[in-house]
Amino acid sequence: MPEAILSLQNAEIFQRENLVLSNVNLTINTGEFVYLIGKTGSGKSSLMKTLYGDLNLEKGTGSIVGFNLNTLKEKEIPFLRRKLGIVFQDFKLLNDRNVFENLKFVLKATGWKEPVKIESKINEVLAKVGMETKGFKMAFQLSGGEQQRVAIARALLNDPDLILADEPTGNLDPATSVGVMNVLNEIHNAGKTILMATHDYALILKYPHKTIKCEGGELFEVVQQKSAT
Template sequence: MKEAILHLEKADIYQRDSLVLSQVNLRLNKGDFYYLIGKTGSGKSSLMKTLYGDLLLRKGKGSIVDFDLPTLKEKDIPFLRRKIGIVFQDFKLLNDRTIYDNLIFVLKATGWKDSGKMKTKIYEVLEKVGMKEKYYKKPFELSGGEQQRVAIARALLNDPELILADEPTGNLDPKTSLEVMELLNEIHQSGKTILMATHDYALIVKFKQKTIKCEGGEVFEVVQQAVI
């Protein structure tokens, strides 16, 4: 049986005191790529936040990259986030520093000490996303697509077992969305496991992967033809 990177069993997902998803059963194996779809307010973001430790899993079983979600302590969250890469819709880059310094900041925050190794790693991930030549620029000097490429590079810094992409094309035009999706596809083909929340049905049709849907307080897998 394939190794489970993410496993939820009868999990209830809360946003503050409101139950938004109940009895969630979900399993992602190593190397899987799943889309997570659903209307605004259907619970997609709450599910994502529970997976990366922003919201506590109060009821049910859940594990992600060998961390037990119901017993996750605040002090464990930085260690969890070393093993997963998170890509946000709004990039979350620090505008007052260069791309290189944005990535140095993350490496230092996740325990890297050796400056030579940090430099090598930064150039490696920037090369992977086609942004090595722009390491000295600040985020506001880049286009939205370039900023998202940097955000993906940041997610790759610690060689994560799983990438959680929360609406990564949400702020991008169709052409740029396509480029970012092609990049995520390449990263998946290199062996990474990806869970991507999205509203962009054109991408789902073009890049066919397994799809799960949040609707009516439940999460279930849908066949590709029924997605639209």
């Protein structure tokens, strides 16, 4: 039996007082790659924020990587986020330090202490995203695609059970987007579970995976058409 890493039943997703998605039923099993699509304002980001504890789950039931979203307490959120790798559209790198120090900052904040283990882990995740020679570069010296690769490396640091990627190619040109998508696919093929919010339909056609759509306040699975070649 496949094991559910994320499950929502009859959930209602709110953005402040506004109900943006109702009657949400979603199950993602370990090892899946799932796209979350929909227009701006359709509820994609609110759903993502609910999953990583930024918004409360007001109604319905939900669990993610072993945490109950209904009873999630403020003090549990850092532990939830250690089991999630979160990749944002705008990278969120620290511009006053280099790539290595960006990643070291996260490891130290999550309790890593031994310099040798820290260095080894950073080298490992940079290699996974093709950035092993860029550790000395300042964040602001990198291209957008390189910054996003570092952001993906950062998401991998604590070996997360699930990666939530919120519009990871939203600020990138098409060629760079393909490079970032190749990285995410390689990570998925190595066994990681990924939920990726996107409005880039070209990528979805190029790399088909299970697709869920937010539209009209509801969430439903899209049956993908095979692209004519």
